[in-house]
Amino acid sequence: QKEVEQDPGPLSVPEGAIVSLNCTYSNSAFQYFMWYRQYSRKGPELLMYTYSSGNKEDGRFTAQVDKSSKYISLFIRDSQPSDSATYLCAMSNTGGFKTIFGAGTRLFVKA
């Protein structure tokens, strides 16, 4: 079993939809929970990180962490075609050093 499980999709939604992306994990030592966005042939870029449990909001993006269920989510409101990319969840049990990534979910937002 992988430490981090993420449905690879693809996920296709119409413009303006609310998108929900999720990951589960098995290592209870993880403390930092990150979401990265990766465009084709580019390196990942950090969208948000959360320390321990709770919610964090940044513009159209909201990250949620439920450590009791070992489940994290990313919500994208009012999705745009420019949001089309692969979204990677990632986790670390230190200050973001050794980071374990999920497989990534490919998202397509149709205009």
Added chain:
Amino acid sequence: GAGVSQTPSNKVTEKGKYVELRCDPISGHTALYWYRQSLGQGPEFLIYFQGTGAADDSGLPNDRFFAVRPEGSVSTLKIQRTERGDSAVYLCASSSTTVASSYNEQFFGPGTRLTVL
């Protein structure tokens, strides 16, 4: 300012050959990371450096893989006796701090696409 750069952007080699992949981190960043990303997968941690020393090399798959960072800036990932299964995108990242009690954002380069024929 300049981001993380990696050279070459593409490398094609034959099975059994030796390859070197280079990473230039963001100036002043003390931590440097190497990941491998296979098609359809997320990045897989290989190793990270704090300064010149490897702080965690637990992700290196076997002794054919080796990385150095002799002056605490540029790093080279070296792969001996390449195998077809080594084909992947090799990503490098750097971060500015090395404090475990706070989050240290990693900035990624575009990667080197390695193809082993």
